[in-house]
Structures are given as structure tokens and as C-alpha cells.
Amino acid sequence: MSILADEFYLRADVVSISRELLGKVLSTRIDGVLTRAVITETEAYAGVTDKASHAYGGKRTNRTEPMFGTGGIAYVYLCYGIHHLFNVVTNVEGTPHAVLIRAGSPLEGIDVMLERRQKKAIDEKLLGGPGSLAKAMGITTSLSGASLQDDQVWIEDHRIDILPGNIIVSPRVGIDYAEEDVLRPYRFRARIPSVTN
DNA sequence: CGAATGATATACT
């Protein structure tokens, strides 16, 4: 088991990073409480050339500022006034690429996740969407800009192998405003969320 | 299927 280093995030190909994050373990420590989940779904957002990205055309605002920072930090924002969405910033400073973590499979701190989600039992909805995942793991906008080498949120490699045949590639969802970029095959799902310790 | 719900961007005064 090892923590993904800055070099992992600093690479240029956000689509490859997005695919490689499948099977990695997202960990958070919020108020001293540890939770872990295996990442099973991601989406790539390719910066200034991608109409689905908040940073399309180099639009730089207070909210999107972390995306323009160096690879290896978090970008969290509030969507629909209700949901916190967690992204990993990639590429070098000034190139606003990011990977949205869309779904996971619970690994550690499950009782805490259930409590945060007000649920009694694990089901596919516990971490089954970007808003749900962030809520279960205690992620809020206050983590936006935080380093993934810090002790609040980080990603580990548990050597969980996702075979290429078990990766489903498809267009992204919820971005109908993105015109021709709607169809970019930037969504990656692991068919079998292997959760064996 | 449709309401919920609030920060944020943008366009005004």
C-alpha cells in the first residue's frame, strides 16, 4: 500500500489518469474520523478545450481557482445547492485539468458513512454518485484546494487490479450544455468493484 | 418525472 505521489497527478494525460484511478483507494480524515473507499467511477475534464469543464476557454474565477493550481490538489464545489462534488486536479500549474470522482465502494469507516448518509444498511446508493460519495466521506467545499499529500484527503494504491475488460468507457453524464463535447468518451466505470481486503 | 436548494457567475443599477 502506498500513497499516490505528486508525480502521478502531474502527468499530462488527464484521460489516462482518470482510467488509472479506478481501483485506487480514496481516503479522508475529517474531524479525526477515517473513511476509505475504492474508486469505481471517474470522469475526465480536459481544461480549456473541453466545453464540459468549468475552466473551458481559460475562464478563471474564485471557484475554479484550484483547477489552475498544481496537480495533486482537491477541487470541491457545490452543485445544485445540495451536493458537494469532489475532483482531483491534474497536470502542471496553469493547466486546469481535473478528474471527477463519481462513485466508490465502501472499504473502511462504513458505520460513519452510513450515519452521514442517514442509512441503515449498505446498498449501491451509499457511494453511488458524486454527491453521495462526497457526503459519505465528509467532503465539503472547505477541502477545495487541499493537497492530496496532506492528512485530510488523499488517494492510496492498494494494488487492486482492474482488468481492461472490466472497464466500461462511455460519454459523460449531466453535461448537456457542453455541445459537441457531450460525446467525448471520458467516463470510466469499473464493472467489478473488488472490495476484498 | 419533478422539486429541492444555495453558491456562483454575470449583467445590470
Place this chain on the structure above:
DNA sequence: GTATATCATTCGA
């Protein structure tokens, strides 16, 4: 400074 439209969604009917 104030107004208004817009969301990288979820949940319950």
C-alpha cells in the same frame, strides 16, 4: 451592491 439564471445531482412519488 443587487438581481437573476444556472447548475459535473439526488430522492421520493
